[in-house]
Amino acid sequence: MEFEFLKNPTVESIDKVPEQFRGLYAEGEGGFVLNDSFKGTAGAIDGLNKSLKAARRDADEAKKNRPDLSGFAAVGQLLGLEEEDATNPETLRAAVEKTISESKDGKVNWDKMKKDLEKGFQAQLQGKDGELQSMSKTLQKYLVTTAAVQAIAAQKGVPDLLLPHIQARTKVVKDGEDYVVRVVDESGDPRGNASGGFMTVEDLVKELKAHATFGRAFESETPSGSGVKPGTGQQKPNGQRQELTPTQKIAAGLAKRG
Numbered sequence: 473m474e475f476e477f478l479k480n481p482t483v484e485s486i487d488k489v490p491e492q493f494r495g496l497y498a499e500g501e502g503g504f505v506l507n508d509s510f511k512g513t514a515g516a517i518d519g520l521n522k523s524l525k526a527a528r529r530d531a532d533e534a535k536k537n538r539p540d541l542s543g544f545a546a547v548g549q550l551l552g553l554e555e556e557d558a559t560n561p562e563t564l565r566a567a568v569e570k571t572i573s574e575s576k577d578g579k580v581n582w583d584k585m586k587k588d589l590e591k592g593f594q595a596q597l598q599g600k601d602g603e604l605q606s607m608s609k610t611l612q613k614y615l616v617t618t619a620a621v622q623a624i625a626a627q628k629g630v631p632d633l634l635l636p637h638i639q640a641r642t643k644v645v646k647d648g649e650d651y652v653v654r655v656v657d658e659s660g661d662p663r664g665n666a667s668g669g670f671m672t673v674e675d676l677v678k679e680l681k682a683h684a685t686f687g688r689a690f691e692s693e694t695p696s697g698s699g700v701k702p703g704t705g706q707q708k709p710n711g712q713r714q715e716l717t718p719t720q721k722i723a724a725g726l727a728k729r730g
Contacts, residue, residue, distance in 0.1 A: 476521075477514035481506045492618055493517075495625030513621055513631040520614055611651060612644040616673075619653050623677040628691040634680060641676060 475490055484503040486494050496514060497504040506514060620638040624631045643660070644651050654662045655671040663671040680686040 476518050477506060478511070478518055481511075492622050495622055507625075509630050509632070510621070510625065513617070513635065517614075517617060517621070520610070520617070524610065524614070613639075615644050615651060615653050616642050619673040620677070623672075623674045626674070627677050627681050629677065629681065630689045633689040634677070634686070637680065637686065638673065638676060642673065 475488070477493070477496070480488070482500070482502050482505050483489060483497065486497060486504045489497055489504070493514075496510040497506055499505075616639050617635065620635055620642075621631055624634055624638075642653050642655050645654050645662075646652075653673055655673065655676045657663050665671045665675050681690045
């Protein structure tokens with residue numbers, strides 16, 4: 473994605489913004505303006521996009537310029553050479569001459585070389601596993617952030633406060649040919665929704681909004697100036713007096729003194 477949020481804090485047309493991120497902008501002076509509460513998240517997405525683009529460019533360049541020396545590499549690995557040395561003809565020739573000269577009767581101990589090769593393969597596999605884990609984390613961060621930011625924007629929440637909690641409650645899994653975000657429980661198993669399907673990130677954000685603690689990270693839906701706070705519109709039943717907050721008690725005391 474070529475679009476950069478921090479370089480486009482204001483756009484004349486919302487069509488310029490990628491569709492899944494249009495919720496980060498609101499109508500303002502000069503067009504559509506990036507919401508201040510989303511600037512931290514937008515900067516993180518910009519950085520992630522640059523990293524992914526650079527990684528893809530480096531990988532494509534390496535594949536394009538690398539000659540086919542697979543035959544040399546296989547022989548070199550049998551001789552215990554590193555991949556870089558195994559594809560160097562001079563290094564490979566020296567290794568072959570050394571192996572033959574040091575072997576008894578000019579014969580090569582292929583059993584030993586096979587074991588050495590297996591050790592080399594295991595080391596390479598461990599390295600590849602590390603690369604895959606790193607790529608998986610990057611993919612998860614990108615997909616979860618994309619889905620979460622859109623859902624948070626729709627519910628008028630604060631992404632910098634909510635994103636860490638959404639990331640802790642989701643994971644990326646492969647579904648057919650695609651990778652999708654799943655909401656999971658404490659055991660890491662996917663959660664379901666009331667419709668019998670998988671719980672979505674949107675469902676999770678709504679759940680957080682209704683939570684007593686996380687609900688504070690969302691804009692209040694009470695009309696401004698009404699003087700009515702959420703949950704205080706009705707008196708408690710059975711004639712019970714409603715418990716006043718410390719602020720309300722002070723206000724009541726001042727009113728009596730007046």
